[in-house]
Amino acid sequence: MYKKRLAIPYVIWSGIFVIVPVLIILYYSFFEKGVFTLNGYKQVFNPRYVNNIMDSVVIALISTVICLLLAYPLAMILSSKQISGKGVILLLVILPMWMNSLLRTYAWGYLLQDTGVVNNILEGIGLPTIQFLYKKSAIVFGNVYNFFPFMVLPIYNVLCKIDQSVIEASYDLGADKITTFKKVILPLSMPGVVTGVVMVFMPALTTFLVSRLLGGGKTTLLGDLIEQxxxxxxxxxxxxxxxxxxxxxxxxxxxxxxxxxxxxxGGGLF
Structure with a gap:
C-alpha cells in the first residue's frame, strides 16, 4: 500500500503531461470545429506529404545505421580492459551533450557554410571548396552528430556488464574471435543496440531543428510539416x-x- 501511494505523484504527472496531450491530439485529428471529420487523415495520403514522410523515415534510418556502425566499434574499444584513457574518450563523447543542441547545430552551420572555416581551410591548402550545407547529407550529418552519444552509451553500458567468463568459455570451446563475437558478444549486447536504435531513430524522425539549420529548409521532414x-x-x-x-x-x-x-x-548463445 505504501509503495502504491509513492507512485501516485508519478501517475498524476504522466496523466497530465503524457495522456492528456495525446488525447487532445487524437481529438483534433478527428474533429474540426466540433464536427467529426477525416480530412486531416485524407491529406496525409497526398503524394506530396507521403514523400515528406518517406524522406523523414529514410533520413532517420540512414542516420541510425551510421550511428550504429560508428558507435558499436567505439563501445567495444571502450569496454575493453586493455585500453587506457577511456574516461577521456567518454568525456569527449558526452561533452557535446552539455551544450544546447541549438547552439551545437548553429556552430556546425557556421563551420560548414560556403565561406566557413572548413572551406577556408580547404581553400588555404589548395583544394576545391565543397558545398556541405542545404543537402539531405547535411541533415544526416547533423543527426549523427547530435544523437551519436545516445547510441554509444547504451551499447557501452551493456558490453561492460557482459561476464568475461562467458567469453573465455567460448574461447575454451574452440571458437575464434569472429565466432565469439557473432555467437556470444553480439547477442548479449542486443539490449543496448535496441535501446540505442530507438533513442536515435525517434529524435531523428521528429527533428525539425537540424533540417532547418543545416538543410536550409529545402527538405521538409515530418517534424517541419507538423510545426508548419x-x-x-x-x-x-x-x-x-x-x-x-x-x-x-x-x-x-x-x-x-x-x-x-x-x-x-530466446535464441540462446549457440
Whole structure:
C-alpha cells in the first residue's frame, strides 16, 4: 500500500503531461470545429506529404545505421580492459551533450557554410571548396552528430556488464574471435543496440531543428510539416493527424525492436 501511494505523484504527472496531450491530439485529428471529420487523415495520403514522410523515415534510418556502425566499434574499444584513457574518450563523447543542441547545430552551420572555416581551410591548402550545407547529407550529418552519444552509451553500458567468463568459455570451446563475437558478444549486447536504435531513430524522425539549420529548409521532414500546420497554416486537424501517424510509426518501431530483442534472447548463445 505504501509503495502504491509513492507512485501516485508519478501517475498524476504522466496523466497530465503524457495522456492528456495525446488525447487532445487524437481529438483534433478527428474533429474540426466540433464536427467529426477525416480530412486531416485524407491529406496525409497526398503524394506530396507521403514523400515528406518517406524522406523523414529514410533520413532517420540512414542516420541510425551510421550511428550504429560508428558507435558499436567505439563501445567495444571502450569496454575493453586493455585500453587506457577511456574516461577521456567518454568525456569527449558526452561533452557535446552539455551544450544546447541549438547552439551545437548553429556552430556546425557556421563551420560548414560556403565561406566557413572548413572551406577556408580547404581553400588555404589548395583544394576545391565543397558545398556541405542545404543537402539531405547535411541533415544526416547533423543527426549523427547530435544523437551519436545516445547510441554509444547504451551499447557501452551493456558490453561492460557482459561476464568475461562467458567469453573465455567460448574461447575454451574452440571458437575464434569472429565466432565469439557473432555467437556470444553480439547477442548479449542486443539490449543496448535496441535501446540505442530507438533513442536515435525517434529524435531523428521528429527533428525539425537540424533540417532547418543545416538543410536550409529545402527538405521538409515530418517534424517541419507538423510545426508548419500548427504555427503557420493553422490546420490543426492535419497537424494532429500527422502527429498521430508519427506516434504510430514510433510504436511500430518499438514493437519491432522489442520483438527482435526477445528473439535474440530466446535464441540462446549457440
Amino acid at each position: 500546420q500548427f504555427k503557420i497554416t493553422g490546420d490543426w486537424a492535419f497537424g494532429s493527424a500527422l502527429s498521430v501517424i508519427l506516434m504510430v510509426i514510433i510504436l511500430i518501431t518499438l514493437v519491432f525492436m522489442s520483438k527482435k530483442d526477445s528473439l535474440e534472447k
